[in-house]
Amino acid sequence: MVKEVLRVGVIGCGAIGKEHIERLINVVAQATVVAVYDYFEEVAQSVATKYQIEACESGEALIARDDVDAVLITSTDDTHAVYVFEALKHEKYIFCEKPLALTAQECQEMMAKEIQIGKRLIQVGFNRRFDIGYREMKQAIRAGEIGEPLLIHSAHRNISQAPGFKTDYAITRVAIHEIDITRWLLDEEYDEVQVLTVKQSRKTTGDWLNPQLVMFKTQSGQRIDVEVQTDGAYAYDIQCQVVGENGTLNLPDPARVLKRTAGQYTYGLTDHWAKRFIDSYDTEFKEWAASVLSDKLVGPSAWDGYVSCVVADRLIQSRKSGNVEKIELVEKAEIY
């Protein structure tokens, strides 16, 4: 007796790739991994050996395999688009880590292809939509518990970054999560965005700007502020407060044992995003596998990938120009 499972091929076996492979094999009951590819052959080989699965010679070869039902793309950012296009050619389901592409133009082409095929194939890795806290917030907003949302105050604080980090990444790799989760919470698109310079932290280990203060204004006039600390923070700490006409909602800290020792009440905070959001990743892939098996994608779409590209681009422009920047989007197709 065996379970029916989604057979996934994984392109990219770096840190997050390895985590997702373990997750698909040993946590997600409805999925497994059948083949992997990595730019560094020995990395792919070692993963393949560990799980007794296939290592492929190229991403293209992996995508073409008959036993690959769906493709997970966790390779470097600049290679996402090429693999997405290849998988679209085979009309296979795709889970692509953010960003979907480096340019909005490429995202538009992906959407054109999906529209031509007649259904969504792409899901983008905005994992926070699967976090139990954000979901409870969205549910409370929809239930009208705080009336109409008017503002959001949020913060995204990190302890450290991998070598090679740059100022732009504060937007494209860090605030990208707030770009997505905020419009998802509010069910609105942005009208204007801005980056404000802030007094700099001496704890920044490189030469990038840290912190930055990111501002969004939605089409209905809601204001969002996002404090982005990319380095040196006291913890990996995510804060989100939605302010409505009748009340506020706060994302809670993960539940930790409450201690009283040495004159203090205290509980631990998380030090890494992988721990803070581990449950959301599990849920993300469980729901993805289930939706692909039932042939109906519901997670973050190519449209969401497109919007986040446009907004990130305008934010970087705002930092350089010092101005508020307008958001202009193409028309949204029926299927999104």
Added chain:
Amino acid sequence: MVKEVLRVGVIGCGAIGKEHIERLINVVAQATVVAVYDYFEEVAQSVATKYQIEACESGEALIARDDVDAVLITSTDDTHAVYVFEALKHEKYIFCEKPLALTAQECQEMMAKEIQIGKRLIQVGFNRRFDIGYREMKQAIRAGEIGEPLLIHSAHRNISQAPGFKTDYAITRVAIHEIDITRWLLDEEYDEVQVLTVKQSRKTTGDWLNPQLVMFKTQSGQRIDVEVQTDGAYAYDIQCQVVGENGTLNLPDPARVLKRTAGQYTYGLTDHWAKRFIDSYDTEFKEWAASVLSDKLVGPSAWDGYVSCVVADRLIQSRKSGNVEKIELVEKAEIY
């Protein structure tokens, strides 16, 4: 490509049985269910049809099947022992919901059989040991964060009970969890136990005693109080505070969105044990499947089942006698 999984046969398809079947099939990646049995044939049949698995004619037939690697027993309390003995005869791994048996004598016989076989086969369903909060507490105690533990204050509060609830069940089905988790946290056995009568709640829907105040004293003199509310409470709420020489540890509430509305700060509490401890059940079965597949059981043992039987028995006696009752245990075998 398929996953290697533990093939489980399930005896008992009631509410919790159904939940565990769903869990084993769709949540636990390393396990699945191949056969089910229930006293009510149509119940077993309907479950079997839903998952396209086998319904067996008897528990004995299910246990005997070659494709059943391990047996999960969630039938009525009075039938646990007979199925455990049957599975031991086949030297199959057993997961038995608490209580392991109705009498300490039967537990002793099970242990004798395990000792004869030369290894543990039985795991008892004390799910709280898999709860992330209790685990963090145990880790902090072991790390010496609060010095030597001296007292525990705990509460087990329920909103309602199924029809037919009796005063004894407050011990055997409710406080049974605190009987186990407290000795697990402290790594000590009890010396004396007592039940104290308390002013009764008018919200109790039947004629059983509610609340009751349960007291344990460990062999080293630690005192534990357990407030047991079986009916009418404001929520399903579990509280546990370990008091040590240098500090205290409190089990946290599950993380919920923090709201400010209508003049109040507020967050939601859980209304049912199945929601409060859902993660612990998932972890319990994931770890059980992994430990069985690696042929080395580590979860709550027949010894733990035995001790909880003895203690529950003495507590019920204390309620009747009005006295403090002594705990006397047989010698603990090497394998536990």
Added chain:
Amino acid sequence: MVKEVLRVGVIGCGAIGKEHIERLINVVAQATVVAVYDYFEEVAQSVATKYQIEACESGEALIARDDVDAVLITSTDDTHAVYVFEALKHEKYIFCEKPLALTAQECQEMMAKEIQIGKRLIQVGFNRRFDIGYREMKQAIRAGEIGEPLLIHSAHRNISQAPGFKTDYAITRVAIHEIDITRWLLDEEYDEVQVLTVKQSRKTTGDWLNPQLVMFKTQSGQRIDVEVQTDGAYAYDIQCQVVGENGTLNLPDPARVLKRTAGQYTYGLTDHWAKRFIDSYDTEFKEWAASVLSDKLVGPSAWDGYVSCVVADRLIQSRKSGNVEKIELVEKAEIY
């Protein structure tokens, strides 16, 4: 232009005496201190010089002064009764720190004297009744917010004690506050009390028993547990949870700035009762001055002092006997 104020004479200029003198002079707008006495003449003299007031030769001389409207007794415990009787003789208002007397018999005689005079003159220093947290709890209970109260879980934890501390003091000087505040919260007298021995803390600096677990049962069957830590605790920490049929009430920690640093959420706890309850002391004396000026005492009475003597006595007896001890009280007079 001057304020009309209550002119207080203070007997006892030790640590708490000095604090109350400062409070009466510089915090309580409706009171002042006109004369002081202390067993150590130079202590009284130094206080008198500091505030430019009179130092008296004896407590009796102080009580007899025409410009002394009311007497505050903060001398050593064994001298309380003699000064109370002296002040009663002059029919002057009395504020006596707890205990009112060393024996219940003396308290009964004080009550007899008050009854003879026809009104209350004595207030006992149970300051917690003036704490904003306990008051909000009592108000919520009265408003029926948690239904009928059934249990109270409480803790009284101390960092250290003055030299000469003895096991009995854990009751007469520490748990004495819970003896009083609990019956005040519940508006009930106790039926039975008990002290349970507990595993001892190695942080105790002397040879007294620490901790102790104190249990009360009220006449209607409510159960109260009080964990008493007299030495070595992580903070001066007072906890009180009232459990009712419909909910629970918890005494809050004092509001402190919430910090997130070094991987932790944290806020400070208080290290001394004088800080923890400073507001309650201020309120206690403000209300006392106002009630004396209006010739109508409303604070803790000689009856409350009497009951606490009886209960403390039975608790000490219970510790020695190992038994539950019965509480027997004389009849309560009209004026209390």
Added chain:
Amino acid sequence: MVKEVLRVGVIGCGAIGKEHIERLINVVAQATVVAVYDYFEEVAQSVATKYQIEACESGEALIARDDVDAVLITSTDDTHAVYVFEALKHEKYIFCEKPLALTAQECQEMMAKEIQIGKRLIQVGFNRRFDIGYREMKQAIRAGEIGEPLLIHSAHRNISQAPGFKTDYAITRVAIHEIDITRWLLDEEYDEVQVLTVKQSRKTTGDWLNPQLVMFKTQSGQRIDVEVQTDGAYAYDIQCQVVGENGTLNLPDPARVLKRTAGQYTYGLTDHWAKRFIDSYDTEFKEWAASVLSDKLVGPSAWDGYVSCVVADRLIQSRKSGNVEKIELVEKAEIY
């Protein structure tokens, strides 16, 4: 025996005036009120009768009295300056509720007068500097607990406003507190300020803008956002989070009894500023009386009143212009 007290004359017997009179007479041990004046003669007369003090014919007459050591000005905003100038003429100590004047020009003239006299006489009613929470925050910042402060996120939320409220008042009467407390916390002056329009709340009872988002940038580049809700909020709620290089500090909620009922954890929030900040008002006047009696003012000065005028003016300008506005200040004199 009487206390030596500061004899205060009060100009303005409206709601807040009455509160302060009661406070000076019955709460502040070192002060009392000897005379009052109000534009409405019968109001002053009724207050005078209640406390058996003098009602004066004019503010000028009150200021001139020999038995008036210091003047408290709580009349309407537009009359503050004239009474301050009159009291300066008599070289009497002045406590003036904010705003010190309607224009920065008048504040400058007051400072010129103080400099000429050679010492500070004016204290402005920025009560938050006396709040225990803000004080603990400032102390923690100074102690370096969070490193260098980089940002502040704050909110000032109100349930309702008196009739006649206007959009400008959101700055001059509401955000004025954040204008002051933020520069006090950071010990820095502002460089730029801005008001951002926000989606409007349908709960606003008049035609003023609500909410508004106020932004400050300090001279060292720290960014402060202040959400200003003037009407319709769920409570009177003040939030302040200082973000430093090493951690954050949050102003706590006032301590309230923690309740668990009906499926929720909950505690009450305050509905009015007079309750939320009652302790800070008490402390403010106690410290003012003490500092005046010792002839050395230390509270918020004419300089602080001046800066808040300049900043409020620039914020209103920003709302109208839609631009970031520069803050330009005169040189700060030695005595401030």
